Amino acid sequence: MNQSLIIQKTADYIKQEFSDDSSGHDWWHIYRVWKNAVTICEHEKADLFIVELAALLHDLDDWKFNDSGDETPLRAKAWLDSCxxxxxxxxxxxxxxxxxxxxxxxxxxxxxxLEGFIVQDADRLDAIGAIGIGRAFAYGGYKNRPMYDPESAPQMHATFEQYKNSKSATINHFYEKLLLLKDMMNTATAKKIAEQRHEVMLRFLDQFMNEWEGKDIT
Structure with a gap:
């Protein structure tokens, strides 16, 4: 099987696996990560086949969606072997x-x-900006978390266990992760894209807090 057929077959498989997701990690999230990764790869000159496969399969073994909390890519490996x-x-x-x-x-x-940096950047770009805002609240609803709790401060998690077990409000997630991602991008291409998306989130948070306190009412 040639590479283009493997990519198409993998895309079809992932689309079927994630078609019913409502957590913000659905097929269209994976599709955007895939397409963003391809675009970044064109600028960064990495191995496109590895980038595409990793982008398409990156959520298949996500710790957030398995009971063990493990991220060993057993399903991804099985799929790659089958191809x-x-x-x-x-x-x-x-x-x-x-x-x-x-x-x-x-x-x-x-x-x-480099291939890993590219896919990681593509995934993180989809967590910020307008789409990132929407996905944050989709995931918060999926996990039955409040939008905002003024009595619960954001926490800067020092370990994966702390982060994994956090149940804080969605607005806290912006300060605990999303606003940090701009400075955690790996590639020059992603760094440039992240600047504008970061500003979108800052403007949203300002508006959210103004509405929360009724400061936008004249």
Missing amino acids: NVDISIADKVCEIIMHISYKGAGVENKMKS
């Missing part, structure tokens, strides 16, 4: 998947490869 993807390529894809997710403000990013 007869070369072992060396499959290992690189799985390595990216294992390290792609944000695990807390104080937790080291263990991503090493």
Whole structure:
């Protein structure tokens, strides 16, 4: 099977697997990450096949959606094996998947490869800006979290366990993660895109707080 067929087959598989998601991690999130990753890859000159596979499969073993909280890419590896993807390529894809997710403000990013940096950036770009705002509240609703609790301050999580077990309000999530992502982008291409999306979130938060306190009423 040639690479283009493997990519198309993988996209079809992932679209089916994530078609009913309501947490902000649906097929269209993965589609955007995929397309953003391809665009970044064109600028950064990395291995496109690895980037596309990792982008399409990056949420298949996400710790947020399995009971164990583990991120070992067992399902992704099984899929790559079923497509007869070369072992060396499959290992690189799985390595990216294992390290792609944000695990807390104080937790080291263990991503090493350029392909991994690209996919991680594409995923993080979809967590900020207008779409990121929408996804944050979709996930908060999915987890039955309040929009905002003035009596609950944001926490800068020093460990993955602290971040994973957090149940704070959605607005806190902006300060605990989303507003930090601009300065955590890996590639020059993503850094440039993140600037504008970051400003969108700042304006939204200003408006949210004004409405919360009734300061926009004249």
